[in-house]
Amino acid sequence: MSISAKDAQKVQIIFEKAKRVLCVCHRNPDGDAIGALLGMGLLLEQAYPSKKILLHCVDPAPDTFHFLPESGRILGTPELADGDAVVFLDCAEPKQTNLHESHAELFTKTYLTINIDHHPTNTLFADVNFVVPNAASSCEIVVELADLLGWQLTSDIATCLLTGVYTDTGGLLHSNTTANVYRTVARLLRAGARRQAIVTAVFRTAKPSTLKLWGRVLEKIHLTPEGGAISALTQGDFRATGADYSELTGAIDYVNAVPGMRFSLILSERDGIVKGSLRTLRDDVDVAAMASRFSGGGHRKAAGFSVLGTLQPEVRWKVVEPAAMQSGPSHSGE
Numbered sequence: 001m002s003i004s005a006k007d008a009q010k011v012q013i014i015f016e017k018a019k020r021v022l023c024v025c026h027r028n029p030d031g032d033a034i035g036a037l038l039g040m041g042l043l044l045e046q047a048y049p050s051k052k053i054l055l056h057c058v059d060p061a062p063d064t065f066h067f068l069p070e071s072g073r074i075l076g077t078p079e080l081a082d083g084d085a086v087v088f089l090d091c092a093e094p095k096q097t098n099l100h101e102s103h104a105e106l107f108t109k110t111y112l113t114i115n116i117d118h119h120p121t122n123t124l125f126a127d128v129n130f131v132v133p134n135a136a137s138s139c140e141i142v143v144e145l146a147d148l149l150g151w152q153l154t155s156d157i158a159t160c161l162l163t164g165v166y167t168d169t170g171g172l173l174h175s176n177t178t179a180n181v182y183r184t185v186a187r188l189l190r191a192g193a194r195r196q197a198i199v200t201a202v203f204r205t206a207k208p209s210t211l212k213l214w215g216r217v218l219e220k221i222h223l224t225p226e227g228g229a230i231s232a233l234t235q236g237d238f239r240a241t242g243a244d245y246s247e248l249t250g251a252i253d254y255v256n257a258v259p260g261m262r263f264s265l266i267l268s269e270r271d272g273i274v275k276g277s278l279r280t281l282r283d284d285v286d287v288a289a290m291a292s293r294f295s296g297g298g299h300r301k302a303a304g305f306s307v308l309g310t311l312q313p314e315v316r317w318k319v320v321e322p323a324a325m326q327s328g329p330s331h332s333g334e
């Protein structure tokens with residue numbers, strides 16, 4: 001157990017006192033962000049049927065997650081009112097909500113706030129912080145909290161939460177898939193999680209634009225002398241394939257499959273911002289540290305960053321002398 005009973009009690013008091021509870025996940029949401037947002041929202045609604053529970057994300061849920069119950073209820077930026085409590089899900093720091101400027105009061109103790117996250121770089125910005133770096137997903141922490149508070153997991157709730165567990169472990173394949181992940185999966189399946197619906201929607205569905213975008217990622221892989229497998233997508237690649245930024249999710253695992261590499265990186269450019277997604281399979285490489293050099297963050301084996309700028313291709317050529325002609329047997333005809 002990583003959540004103390006005392007902290008669980010503290011949030012219970014916050015929820016009981018709150019007039020409304022707003023749940024917020026990070027911008028450009030992935031399966032864990034959406035799963036934790038919906039799962040937490042539904043749990044709160046069930047525990048406090050008379051309270052208004054609102055779900056917010058500055059960006060809409062990607063199509064992939066439209067199969068999840070209540071995904072149509074996610075609203076954009078919140079309108080806050082006195083007495084609101086706020087739960088942040090899967091957000092390592094305020095700026096990941098993209099509300100840090102428009103709604104700075106969210107982070108200045110004006111409202112009672114709770115932070116549920118698994119990023120080791122979390123800045124513990126809320127009143128109560130459930131930050132569990134060994135958890136593979138934020139959904140895993142929501143399950144633990146629900147069990148501690150004696151909240152029931154319905155089939156709908158379990159489906160939302162299992163989606164986060166599945167996506168953040170790459171279908172239970174990443175190195176973060178601990179015994180506790182399997183325990184959480186078992187817990188959610190017993191509660192009626194619709195596993196096959198998740199597998200189909202998340203891992204077995206791809207639009208032609210996605211496949212074409214991934215084609216470009218794979219085609220443009222190059223290996224650096226430092227041991228990096230690197231691919232880069234320009235705004236033109238997105239335009240030509242008709243794919244949007246969220247469709248890049250998952251492609252990095254293929255770039256990361258090149259044997260013998262220290263790390264993999266996909267750079268992608270959009271609207272004057274270059275994003276980097278980093279992965280490694282090695283224990284002696286820390287990609288979170290690499291990302292932090294560009295003000296990013298994440299986990300040791302999966303991290304990302306985002307910087308202002310555009311991508312410029314750089315072509316490197318080197319002349320290789322024909323070693324075989326110098327040292328090999330001469331067949332010059334003399």
Ligand SMILES: [Mn+2]
Pocket residue numbers: 032033090118136137138168
């Ligand atoms: Mn996550």
